[in-house]
Amino acid sequence: MIGLARAGAPAAKFLAQRGARVIGFDSEPREKLLPEARELPNFGVELVLGQHGFAGIEACDLIVLSPGLKVHFEPLQSVIAAAEARGAEVIGELELASRFCPCPIIGVTGTKGKSTTTKLITEMLRACGVDAIAAGNTGTPLIEILPDLGPESWAVVEVSSFQLEKAPTFRPKIAVLLSLLEDHQDYHPTLEQYWETKLKIFANQNEGDTGILNMDDKRVCKWALEEIEDRVSGRNQHKWNGVTTSGKDYSEGGNGEDWVYFYNGQLVAEIPLGRSAPIISEKEVPLQGQHNRANIAAAVAATYYAAGNKFDGPKIADAIRNFQSLPHRLEIVAQKDGITWVNDSQSTIPDAAIAALHSFPAPVTLLVGGRAKIEAAGYLGLMRAVRDQKARLILFGEAAEMLYEVALSLDMEKLYIFREKTLADAVRTAKIQSSKGESVILSPACASFDQFKSYEHRGETFRQLVRDI
Numbered sequence: 510m511i512g513l514a515r516a517g518a519p520a521a522k523f524l525a526q527r528g529a530r531v532i533g534f535d536s537e538p539r540e541k542l543l544p545e546a547r548e549l550p551n552f553g554v555e556l557v558l559g560q561h562g563f564a565g566i567e568a569c570d571l572i573v574l575s576p577g578l579k580v581h582f583e584p585l586q587s588v589i590a591a592a593e594a595r596g597a598e599v600i601g602e603l604e605l606a607s608r609f610c611p612c613p614i615i616g617v618t619g620t621k622g623k624s625t626t627t628k629l630i631t632e633m634l635r636a637c638g639v640d641a642i643a644a645g646n647t648g649t650p651l652i653e654i655l656p657d658l659g660p661e662s663w664a665v666v667e668v669s670s671f672q673l674e675k676a677p678t679f680r681p682k683i684a685v686l687l688s689l690l691e692d693h694q695d696y697h698p699t700l701e702q703y704w705e706t707k708l709k710i711f712a713n714q715n716e717g718d719t720g721i722l723n724m725d726d727k728r729v730c731k732w733a734l735e736e737i738e739d740r741v742s743g744r745n746q747h748k749w750n751g752v753t754t755s756g757k758d759y760s761e762g763g764n765g766e767d768w769v770y771f772y773n774g775q776l777v778a779e780i781p782l783g784r785s786a787p788i789i790s791e792k793e794v795p796l797q798g799q800h801n802r803a804n805i806a807a808a809v810a811a812t813y814y815a816a817g818n819k820f821d822g823p824k825i826a827d828a829i830r831n832f833q834s835l836p837h838r839l840e841i842v843a844q845k846d847g848i849t850w851v852n853d854s855q856s857t858i859p860d861a862a863i864a865a866l867h868s869f870p871a872p873v874t875l876l877v878g879g880r881a882k883i884e885a886a887g888y889l890g891l892m893r894a895v896r897d898q899k900a901r902l903i904l905f906g907e908a909a910e911m912l913y914e915v916a917l918s919l920d921m922e923k924l925y926i927f928r929e930k931t932l933a934d935a936v937r938t939a940k941i942q943s944s945k946g947e948s949v950i951l952s953p954a955c956a957s958f959d960q961f962k963s964y965e966h967r968g969e970t971f972r973q974l975v976r977d978i
Contacts, residue, residue, distance in 0.1 A: 510534065511563075511585070512575025513546035513556075516602040516650040520573055523605075523652050525552040532557055532565055563588050572599045576646065576671040581698050603672040606651035607679050612662040615811050616679070617645075618669070618710050619687025619723070621861050622804045624648075624835050625796070626687060627667040629808035629828075630815075634663060636828040637816045641665055646672065663815050670706040671696065680713035683811050684749075685721040687804065689728035690860040691887055704728065714749035719814045724753045725803045752780070752810050756803030758791070769806040769813075776806065776829075778822070780813050789826040796832065797839045798868030805829060837968035839868055839950075843975045847945030850975045853952040854968030857882060859891035865952035866894055872947045873898065876935050878906035879955030879967070888915045891954055896921050901942060903927045905935040907959035931960065932967065936974040 510521040513535040522545075525531045531554045538559050539547060550556060557564055563584075566572070572592050578585055589599050607614060617627045627643050634641035642658060644651040645667030658664055666681070670693060673679070689704045697703035711720050722733045733753065739745045758771040769778045776788040788809060794802065813820050834840060837854040844850070853865045857879075866875055875895060881888075892915050895902050902925060904912045909928050916926055927942070929935045932951075939949045951971045953964075961967040 510554075510573050510575075511588075512578055513537075513542055513549070514575055514577075515543070516652065517573075517575035518543060518545040518549060519650055519653040520575070520602045520605055521546075521549055521554050522552050523609075523655075524573070525549070525554050529571075531555070532569060534558075534561060534563060534566070536560070566592065567595070570597055572597055573605050574599065574601045574675055576602060576669060577696075578671070579696055580674050581696075581702075599675055600677070601672050601675040602650060602652055603645075603666070603668065604676040604679055606655060607676070609655055610651065610658065610664055611655070611660055612658045612664055613682035613815070614651075614680075615663055615665045615683040615685065615815060616668045616681030616710050617666065617685040617687070617811075618673070618707055619685075619726075619729075620690035620692045620707075620858070621864075622687040622723075622800060622807075623667045623669075625801065625838060626685060626804045626808050626811075627665050628835060629805060629832060630685075630811045631665045632832065633808055633812040633825050633828045634665070634815055636824040637812065637819045637821050639663060639816050639819055641815075643667070645669075668710060670703055673706050673709045676709065678713060679710075680715075680718070681710065682717075683719045683721065683814050684710045684714060685723075685807050685811055686710065686729055687723045687807060688726040688860075689732070690726075690858060691883055692858045693882075695882060708732065711747070711749065714747070716748040718749040719752060719811075720749050721752045721754060721807050721810045721814075723803050723807055724755050725757060725799065752814070754803065754806040754810050756799045756801070756806055769810045771802060771806070776802075776809065778809055778813060780810065786822055788822050789829050793826070793830055795830065796834055798864055800864045801839070801868075837964060839865060840968075842972050845975075845978060847947075848940075848943050849948040851948055851950040851952075852968045852971050853950055854957070854964045854971060856952040856954055857956050857964060859883075859888050859954045862891050862952040862954035863894045865950050866898055866900060869948040869950065871898060871900070874901040874903060874939050874943050874947060874949045876903050876905065876932070876939060876949065876951045877912060877954050878904050878909050878932075878935070879953045879957050879961075880906070880959040881908040881911060881955050885911050885915050888912060888954065889919070892916050892919050892921060899925075901925045901927075901939075903929060903935045903938055903942075905929045905932055906953075906955065908955050932970060933974055936971065936978070940978050 631643040646669040957967040
């Protein structure tokens with residue numbers, strides 16, 4: 510087992526409890542491991558820690574990788590290549606867990622929207638009386654919830670590209686693809702390889718399986734249309750059922766296929782073909798933004814195919830009305846002096862910040878900054894959106910100067926751009942500059958690691974700063 514963090518430790522324990530001889534590798538010393546990892550020797554797991562050079566890995570027949578390890582870069586790339594050359598199998602925790610999962614799986618992937626959609630599907634299924642448990646990328650690993658699942662259950666799994674890298678037989682009964690945006694250039698060799706890895710979620714699906722595609726995302730839409738064309742022409746033999754969804758409002762109605770969309774202000778499920786069923790009014794949806802409406806539409810489609818004859822529109826509507834958004838995702842943290850303060854710290858790429866900007870009416874003050882995950886040119890679209898929206902822009906952190914230069918390259922009005930060193934400085938400036946009726950949105954479009962331990966830490970700090978105003 511390589512990597513003994515949140516998913517690695519339970520995977521090592523799982524294998525040891527089934528009689529395998531397990532060696533756990535981690536670059537951290539024992540005192541920095543999670544408590545679950547430090548307890549692994551009690552289950553017979555041998556720990557090889559620190560700068561270990563993977564001593565003893567040549568004895569392993571099966572190598573399981575924790576999610577997030579950089580498999581395309583050294584030293585891991587050579588370790589994997591050597592192991593596979595001698596006949597060892599190299600897989601990820603998701604692949605291992607799926608081989609032992611006693612029930613069907615709903616896999617949810619995409620650059621953004623995974624966590625929200627996973628939670629939505631789980632709550633909708635439960636509202637319909639279906640046993641469903643959420644797991645995966647940012648929550649509890651799938652391997653850890655296996656004992657809680659039975660044949661009649663559904664495992665609703667948030668799936669990252671990291672997990673799909675080494676998941677050769679992973680076959681979700683229902684696969685959801687939400688978006689293919691620019692991200693993770695520090696992990697994947699190219700953007701194209703990143704997007705291709707996301708698409709692996711459909712690789713093993715076959716007749717009786719369902720793929721759900723968010724047509725609001727331009728790359729997902731392009732791939733879906735190419736897939737349809739290839740099927741019609743006979744260039745591929747994929748047999749899974751494709752279902753399209755959208756968060757847009759289609760005044761002209763559906764596209765003649767099974768899909769879920771908004772029509773005249775109503776969320777409509779046109780499933781099965783020819784039966785159009787309104788679910789809920791857009792005005793009753795508590796989540797902000799078209800991207801969240803798209804997440805809801807995808808969740809309704811997944812719930813329909815999982816729940817079967819238990820699908821209940823009114824109960825689905827109640828689940829949507831009562832849905833509590835996840836922290837740090839367009840989370841309204843305060844309304845003070847007529848100003849709405851919004852925590853969208855989970856936004857780590859420009860596309861997420863653009864979605865946040867469009868989720869609230871003008872005037873908006875946008876707080877952007879941190880450690881950039883992509884090159885300067887990747888922020889041009891965000892700056893154009895800020896300019897077109899006539900939003901106030903407050904830049905902070907390590908990327909502030911770079912972002913400022915990008916803004917100036919588009920002849921943006923300097924009067925509405927501020928540069929600060931820290932998030933605390935940015936919040937103070939926002940308070941001074943904003944007035945009644947405005948929204949102040951922390952949507953950084955950058956990673957948090959210049960000043961914070963995680964995006965959660967950044968969001969919690971923002972909450973406290975707003976409370977202290």
